[in-house]
Amino acid sequence: MEKGIDRIKIDISTTTVIKIALAIFLVWFLYVIRDIVVLFFIVLVIVAALGPLVDRMSKHIPRFLSVIILSIVFLGLLGAIGYLIVPPIITQLKTLAINLPIIISKLGPIYQSIQHSIGNYQEGLFNLSSQLGKISSGLYSTTLGFVSGIVAFFTILVLAFYLLLEQDAIKNFLHQTVPGERKEKIFEITKKIGQKMGGWLRGQVLMMLIIGVADSIALVSLGIPYALTLAVWGGITEVIPYIGPWLGLAPALIIAFTISPLKGLLILIAYVIIQQLESQFLVPKILGKAVGLSPVIIILALLIGAKLMGILGVIIAVPVAAALSVFIQEWPEIKNLRN
Numbered sequence: 001m002e003k004g005i006d007r008i009k010i011d012i013s014t015t016t017v018i019k020i021a022l023a024i025f026l027v028w029f030l031y032v033i034r035d036i037v038v039l040f041f042i043v044l045v046i047v048a049a050l051g052p053l054v055d056r057m058s059k060h061i062p063r064f065l066s067v068i069i070l071s072i073v074f075l076g077l078l079g080a081i082g083y084l085i086v087p088p089i090i091t092q093l094k095t096l097a098i099n100l101p102i103i104i105s106k107l108g109p110i111y112q113s114i115q116h117s118i119g120n121y122q123e124g125l126f127n128l129s130s131q132l133g134k135i136s137s138g139l140y141s142t143t144l145g146f147v148s149g150i151v152a153f154f155t156i157l158v159l160a161f162y163l164l165l166e167q168d169a170i171k172n173f174l175h176q177t178v179p180g181e182r183k184e185k186i187f188e189i190t191k192k193i194g195q196k197m198g199g200w201l202r203g204q205v206l207m208m209l210i211i212g213v214a215d216s217i218a219l220v221s222l223g224i225p226y227a228l229t230l231a232v233w234g235g236i237t238e239v240i241p242y243i244g245p246w247l248g249l250a251p252a253l254i255i256a257f258t259i260s261p262l263k264g265l266l267i268l269i270a271y272v273i274i275q276q277l278e279s280q281f282l283v284p285k286i287l288g289k290a291v292g293l294s295p296v297i298i299i300l301a302l303l304i305g306a307k308l309m310g311i312l313g314v315i316i317a318v319p320v321a322a323a324l325s326v327f328i329q330e331w332p333e334i335k336n337l338r339n
Contacts, residue, residue, distance in 0.1 A: 038309070038316060039152055043159045045319045048198030049205075054164050067164045071157070085228065092229040103258050189330045196322040204318075208235040210282060211274065215248065218270035222263055224256050234271075239318075240302060241295035245275045297321055 030037060050070060057066035096103075212235025219227035234248035249271045257264030298318055305317030 035152075038312065039156060040159070041316060041320070043156050043163065044194070045197045045201055045316070046156070046160045047163045048194035049201040050160070050164055051194070051198065064165060067161060070164075071161060085232070089229050089232060092226045096226050096229065103255060189326065192330070193323045193326045196326060197319040200318055200322055204239055207278070207282060208238045211235050211238045211248075211278060214274045214277075215252070215271070218267065218274065219252060222256070222266055222270070224252065224259070224263065224267065226255065230255070239314075241298050243299065245271070245278070297325075 054063065054066045054070065057069070061069075212231050215234035216227055216231035219230055224230065230252045233251060234245075237244040237248040240247065249268070252267055252271065253264055256267040298321065301317040301321035302314055305313030305315075305320070307313070309316075
């Protein structure tokens with residue numbers, strides 16, 4: 001009897017060791033292919049965001065044509081941004097970097113406290129303009145990094161195209177790979193994750209666009225230099241809850257005040273009005289409860305994403321946090337699926 005008990009203990013111990021070894025191997029394997037995992041995750045977020053639009057359009061026209069139209073619109077917008085917006089921003093960034101000491105010197109006492117940092121700010125602006133220049137002129141480049149970027153970009157487009165083309169592609173994939181009694185629940189959880197990620201992306205892109213346009217109108221109307229760059233910055237910072245609008249305001253306010261106190265006051269008023277319209281009307285209507293995450297969680301996710309993967313980490317941080325929130329909420333059901 002004792003030998004039987006010992007044997008059972010050995011069997012359980014061996015199984016546990018195998019499970020741990022498999023878990024370690026899986027973590028190692030995912031780390032090795034992390035670039036592919038991130039790429040595919042971006043594809044899933046895009047599909048989650050565009051899927052509902054394709055579904056609506058496909059009620060009136062063939063699904064294939066719906067996907068083609070959306071692809072053409074997306075590529076057209078991307079081309080327009082690269083041709084019409086990026087070059088002026090590069091020029092404005094270079095000019096701003098050159099004029100930065102003059103702008104800061106007009107701030108009086110503040111100039112003394114940040115004088116030693118001006119060189120770092122200038123270098124950062126020059127580097128940023130240089131990187132944007134490489135992106136915009138990359139179509140004529142043959143460097144390995146550019147080729148890798150182009151391959152990744154078109155891989156994302158092709159995968160997203162085929163997933164959008166096939167209605168309920170993820171559901172069909174789950175039906176083929178998941179045991180029968182677990183299909184519906186896993187699909188329900190996957191659908192919730194997709195809705196959160198897609199809702200966030202659609203809402204956030206629209207919010208960034210609206211705020212960027214509103215800021216540009218205010219800046220151009222008041223004759224503030226570097227208006228396009230400042231407006232794009234205002235749109236980008238919109239992704240950060242609460243803090244974002246103030247980060248977007250800061251450089252515009254500084255530049256406006258160096259022109260005249262009146263211009264600075266008018267820019268402050270304009271940005272506050274835009275912020276109030278955003279918080280009172282735009283956010284509830286556009287974002288609503290698309291993500292359902294605390295602003296603190298969103299900020300932490302952005303910081304962690306930036307620390308781990310830079311700009312790419314920032315891009316995927318909130319969708320990952322949204323997916324994890326659904327996973328945590330559904331954990332009791334997920335545990336039941338294992339039984």
